[in-house]
Amino acid sequence: MDNANSLYRVHQCSKCPGDTKYQCLSCPCNLCPQCKETHVKDLKTIDHNIELCREKINYIPKQEIYRKYCEPCKIPVSYHSRKHRKHRTLDIRTAYITARRLHRGIIQTIRSEALFYRHVLMTGLKTDFKTCEAEFSLYPSKMLTKADTLKDLIDDVLYDLLNNVSCDFDFKHRCLKEKIDMQKHIVSLQRYLNIYEQPAFSFSALEFLSTIKKVRLQIYFTLHTSQSSMSTSLNKKDLMESLSTIQITEKGNRRVENESLLKLMSGPELCQSLTLTGVGGCVHISCVTSDRVCVSDKNNLILTNTTGITLHNAEDIWKGDGLHTLNTEGELIYIDRNYNINKLSKDMKTTSSYIERTDSTWIPRCVYWSLSTGDLLVAMNRETSDDKDDKKDNVYYYDTDHPELKTYTWIGKVDRYNRSGQLTQSIQHDSTGLKLYRKPHYIAENYNWDVVVSDHYSMSGAVVVTDREGRYRFSYTGHPSESNLRPNGISTDALSNILVCDKNTNTVQMMDRNGQFLSYLLIRPSGIITPQSLSYDVNTHRLWVGSAYNSTVVIYRYITRQDALTASADVMQSLNEIKTTETEKPHQEQEYLLKVIFPPEFLHSLSLTGVTCCYHISYVTSDQVWVSDYKNNIILTNTTGDTLHHVKDSFSGSFNYGIHTVNSESKLIYIDKNYNINKLSKDMKTTTTFIERTDSAWKPLCVYWTPSTRGLLVGMYKEKLKRGKVNRYNQSGQLNQSIEHDNTGLELYSKPIYITENNNGDVVVSDLSAVVVTERGGRHRFTYTGHPSGSGLTPYGICTDALSHILVSDDITKTIQMLDKDGQFLTNLLIKPSGIYQTQGIGYDVNTHRLWVGSGLGLNKNRLCIYKYINRQDTRTDKQTQRFDGDGMPFSA
Template sequence: MSTVIMSESSDEQAAGQHYLVCGIEDCHENGQFYCNDCHRPVCEHCRDEHVKNPDTKFHEIVLYRHRKHQLPVEKCKLHPTRNVDIFCKECKIPICSKCSTMKEHHRHEFDDLEEIYTEKYALQQGEFSKIQKYFLPNTKSLKSEIEADATKIHKLMESIRTSMKAEAESLKNLVDEVSSENIDHTHTMEKSLLEMLKSQETIYDDYIAYLGKMSDDFEQHLSLTNHKLLFSETLKIKTIPETTKPVDPVFTAGRFSKDDVAKLLGRVNISNAEPKKRKIQPMEAVTTQMKSTEKQLEQSKEKSDVKQTLSLSSFITKVREYSVPGVDGVWHVSVEKSDRLWVSDWSNLVQTDLQGKQLQKIQTSDGHGYHTATQDGDLIYTDKDNKQIYRITPDKKITKFIKTGDWRPLSVHSSRINGDILVGMYKFYQGKVTRYSKAGQEIQNIQRDNQEQGLYSEPHYITENINGDICTSDYNKRAVVVVNKSGQHRFSYTGQGSGFRPYGICTDVLGHILVCDWYSKTVHLLDQDGGFLSVILSPQQGIMPPCGVCVDDENNLCVGQRDTNTLTVYKYLQ
């Protein structure tokens, strides 16, 4: 009997990921139905035959995802030849059909054990799915949020410590300045007091000289030979000049404490505000989330099926060509939906349909690969001058999304794998790639290789391959730089010969890398490991020169030219 091609881990996986083969002998059609009595998948034709057959016409046939799970075989301990398949509601134990006839179970009510098993299986399967699709992802998201908060706190405290050191240094400089002025003042005061005392010394020197002269005069008056002088005049002595003692300078010590200094320098405190609880997705959203996951699985299967049937065509065919109003050149292209594109030149960002009709226009100031459409239908674009990343919602509302600090954002890409936002940035002739979550939280920074050499100069365009590789087009480095999802350098492609100048870059469903070469005016096709496959477009196809590239939902290559507003669509896969 044929069975499921691949083993299943859940109902959703069986229904969305795996191909089921009909369980009827010699039938290999898709077993989309299930016979709950035979416990095997059946195709539509065999289902109809099953109903017509007298032996099976009363069997219960349902869609595969609504099937009853087969009861595991368990032998009855009392009757080893019988299988346990009945549940006694009074005794609350599983029994076999022969047990039900025993007097211990006389007049007891019974249930089909397989029905109970199916119900319990579905219940437990649902709980298991909640773990995988709700509890575990949300817990990991909260953990990532905590890690992001830890990084933020570390950066914040480093900034506070730097500010505190600067403030303390400033206070030290002021203390040194005031102390120096005070010391200079003591020198000036000392000089003034010493000059005053020197003046007083001069007064007494003069008075001492006067007293010497007076002593000589008195000696002459008292001389016996000159006794007549005693009668001629009477000598009088001048009083001793008065002088003042200097007032001693007094140093009044500053009155301050450690707390006073702390007030001068400031203090870091925790706010009294109540901490905000981390947002946990409500349980009511589980069902919606599961349905979304099922849809993603189905889309993944469809893409996988397409990948298995597609291959490189031996020649490239032009599908359509049209002019995009509102731009002077097509520097970059982002596919929003199957019928809409975003196109930009150096200073204009235009939304257009496949007929070239303008739907929306925004004035910008960037150029290169600075916009990307998300899986949610938003458009994200960078503004390198304001160091800001913006988001445009389907209702045309523009909001600030991410601030990039000292770095100028050049290129941006929304991951088709997990919705992460990849941003190429630069400052002072050095570049880096930063990964953000869908909510705008910084997750990863990629800047250097294992030898601590800078990987990037100015990553003008950025994209992601199907294996998670991050591919950047660095015009200044003259290379396509590719790292894996962990940030480890895998390879750099530097063109064929000299003069390689990479511009627009994209990848396709087969993992190919397509990059524009400004120097040779060509589009190069590489394999997933950087191996050169071919020049897929050259001036012979009328592209002068190719600048922006992307692959649309129909696996066509959209190519824009820098010097004209012409957008050309090619088919290169078959």
């Protein structure tokens, strides 16, 4: 009996205890009918391929009479039929499978879109019907008010009002008819779906093919509606007509706004990342389908899928930014190397000229196909050196071959072409005649038909928005408005939000349709670091983000449906709690012994000899430190500024920042000019190789000796891929660990230039545009990108103190910022300290709790200042925990 039960046991749904009827081939998972409905409506799985379980059997019973299918007549025929002998016929099984495959797209649309939107439209229609009943109940009283002005005719009019108005007034019945029509349409869709899903052994292939021939299915998403208005005429002659007639004004198609269907998620969710072949970077992305995109760098344009495989390569492109787009027929439109705009057929076999360049003074920079109008938007620019009226738009540069100063004026415009390639509009000036654009790089169109342009030159720019008619609306220059924006890739979503990549802050910023900043949607995303390009998939509502410096593309989802069915579909897996390590116990005790004093107390300063600036500081004793500059100099100095020793074989380059450290035996460890890591004896007489460079692709850029593990942390950089990593070596120089990716497999570092370790074992790295912190095991904890978050950071010297604070020198704000161990901004500890315009290297003395601050390039560039900002508590029992308010000002609690 048990064997029989196990043999015919029904499979259980993967989501609930129900019985399986469907199978998702994309997940894969088994689904009951109810879970299938949730699966096809959820935006996470909207593009999944779902089939009935019986399709795995692929069983079609043999027909006794009809064995063939006539393609011209589209009917099943018998094997011996003479009438169709000269026609092209297929095996009935082949025709059945082919027909089902052709209708699969329609079925997916019905499952995921049509029935979903019908439900929302029906809800609105029922509400309008109730509203009509309430509004129409007021009309008799309004008519009676009109009748009071002509009392001599009131009796006759009142009779007509009470007896005939309902006959003449049919608006209520129109709404009722709409409701009935909608219900019939939903029934027909459901019937079509049921026909498609009938098992082959109960509903034969013959019946299926015969049925779909008769069906003329139309999936529409709009309903016709009306608007009522009452005549206000009081002419005596037309009194009867005015009191007994209500005019019906046609309002148009009933539509559902995306705001009623979609909403923003609390934060973006990573869906997938892929590494492409055939491009060196992702300058621009154009979505083709939900699993195919076109990606270009400065030299190549490829068609790729979600596995990163190159499907096609276009070789005649121009070296531009937003140089390609897709039209509604799926044809690729791009700018070629001769500045003509070409069209590549959907099968990628035929290339034709769409718009030929006729004016040599204007250069097309970027293109965008308007889905709403079928027009092509082309952003162009030209340069001139003799436009005296545009001096405020001049861009200055210095030519080494011709040292005289030259000025050029960049002038931009947006042209609109129809489907035939004819110019229909040109947008260049605002209402006052001022120029709108300088050098457009990317262009898009919003859902309200606004034209959105990413316009920048040099290191700053703006997002310039005009309406469809070309009238200027606004310019977005960053958040806050006085910040510096360098906009690159741009896109809009189904909620009419505008998304833009900012290269200055390495963020993707989101604003509403009116230019109001909403949020930093992505801040220095892992694996990309510097986002360059964006493309929004209107079908799955997913955002494709491309990297500026490597071939990584990351797909995010930040929009979900306003649907209770999908609200509970997302089950987020919680992260494991970070265990308290033994190294945190001293920190907890330190809180009872130490406190922060603010402002820091200036002790003294000194000017160094032997170095041109103070790029990096390594503490040796309370009165001796090692200091290095941007050349090949490392000196040992004391508190009077005397040079005690000079190392001249250190690494010299543009990124020789945190190149030295001191181990537990007070020996100097540094990177030499050959990228080997050397060790200088305590008596400074013997130099030995501690770690020899074996991989020429990776360069060590910064080092730090960890007292807790007695090992060496080394920040490495791979120039070809423009990515970094952190290696951990033991005290014998053997590699124990390599930290390169987060838990999703995306790169953490761009170019590590300073590195240190916190008291809780965290590895703290000063990267090119952020402070990246991982726990000792290598798991990513947080990334700090300035205060407020995403505002921009250029971090240099970095250190931690006895209270596990993280101190970082920021070149943008010329400050030393203090964070807690979890990355929360506490305060600007120092702002342009004691004559130092640009702080560079910083070092913390664990014995005296003093902070050594070194000057970078600029005024007093060889200046070294010493501060004290941590002091002992007055009594051991008086624990005054120093806290900071929202403005970074300290208070005790």
